[in-house]
Amino acid sequence: MAGYRELLAQLREQIGEVDPVALRAEAGPDGPVLVDVRMQSEWDEGHLPGALNIGRDYLESRIDQRVPDRDTPVVLYCESGSRSLLAAKTLLELGYTNVRNLAGGYTEWKRSGFEIVFPRSLTPGQRSRYARHLLIPEVGEEGQLKLLDSKVLMIGAGGLGSPASLYLAAAGVGTLGIVDGDIVDESNLQRQIVHSTERLGQPKVQSAKETIEALNPDVKVVPYEERISSENIERILADGWDVILDGTDNFPTRYLLNDASVWHDIPVVHGSIYRFEGQVTVFKPGAGPCYRCLFPEPPPPEMAPSCAEGGVLGVLPGIVGSLQANEVIKLLLGIGEPLVGRLLTFDALYTEFNELKLKRSESCPVCGDHPTITEYIDYVQFCQAPTAKATH
C-alpha cells in the first residue's frame, strides 16, 4: 500500500501541475478559476489575487455553488502544493474535467515575487453576527464586507423608512444616512416601528439613530434633521451614497429626488403606500425609466390624498419597506434581478401582487434623449400647478 509520499507522487503524474510563472501568464478574467483550499486563518494571511477560498474540509459540499460548470478550468492551491493535490483528486472524482494544481503552492507563488492580496476580513464577532449571510453563496464574506462598506441614504424615517432602516441595519449596511425633519408623534407609532413611545417628541432622526445603533453597532447613522429640498440636496448627496431609498410622503420631494438621482447617477428604490395598496420599483439611471417617465406630472392634490388624509394600514409600510430593503441589498451586492423597469403593486386587502412593465420615455424631460430640465426647479410650485397646461 502506498504511503503519503508515494500517493502524492502518483497524483502529480495523474493531475497536471502549473508553476507560478505559467499561472501568472494565464491569470485574469478569462483565466482559470483559482481555488484556495487552505484554512480561513491561512487565507487571511494573504492569498492570490482573484482566488476563491473554499477550505478543503468544505470542498465537496461547496464547490458546486461556486463553480457550477464542471468543465470550467480550475487551478487549486494550498500552502505548499500537497493538500491541493489531494483536493484536486476530489474534484476529478466529482466530475470536474479541467483541474490542475499550483506546483509549490502559495509559498512558491510568493517566493516568485508575484502579487498577493491581504483580505480584509470580518471580526469573530461579525462572523457570528452575520453567520446566516455568510452561509449564502451570493453574499458570503465578500458580500458582507461589501455591505459594511456601503452607504445608503434614506429619505424619511417614517412608515417605509422604519422597517427598511431596521433591516438594512441588521444586514450590516455600514452607513445609513437618514433625512427627516419631523419629530415622533403618537399617531406615527401605529406603523413606524423604528420609534417608540418613550421617544415621543424627539426628532425622528435621533430616535431612529438610537434604535439602529442599539440593534447593530457596526452601523454608522448620519442624521440629517431637515426636510430635503433643492437648497440642501446637493450638500447631502456630496456625502456620497450608493443607493437612495425613497420613503417620502409627498410629490415635490419625489420629483426633486428623481431629478437629483438622474443627475448624480444614483439608483432610487421607490416605495409608496395608500390605505391597503403599495407600489415598489427601482429607478436606476441608464438602466430603466425614471419617476418622471412613469408620471410626467403629479396629480392634482384632491386626487392624491396622503396617508395623513386617507389613512394606511399599519402593516402595509412594513411589507413595502421590507421589499425596498430587499431591493437595496440586491443593488449593493449586484445580485439577482432588481425591480428595474418593473413596478410591483401589492394589495394588502386581497393579498395580491401584480407586476407592471415600465419603459424609459425618450421624451422624458430629465432622462430622455433631449432633456429640458437640467437644474432644480421649484418643486412645490410644480406640484401645485394646474395640470391643464400639459401634454396635448
Next chain:
Amino acid sequence: MSIVRIPPPLRPSVNGERQVEASGATVREVLDNLTSRFPALRQQVFEGDDIAPFINVFVESEDVRTLDGLDTSVADGNTVMLLPAMAGGSA
C-alpha cells in the same frame, strides 16, 4: 368585456368597486364606456382627450404609452389596470 382594475384613490368614483367590467375594443373605447357610467372618473383619467399625465394605463401589464396609447387594442377578457401616482410613505 375587459376587466378594469381600479386603484384605491379612484375607488370612490366607482362606488368603491375594486374592479369593474367595461366593453370596448380599444383603450379609448373601454375608458369611454367606463367614464360614461362613472362620470366622476373622467377627470381622473383623462386630460382633454388624452390620458392624464399623472396616471398610467396598462393592458395586460404593458404600459399603453409604449404601445398605441388610447388606440391600443383590448381583447375580450384582458385586464386593464389604472395606476395613479401615490405620494404616501413617511408621515
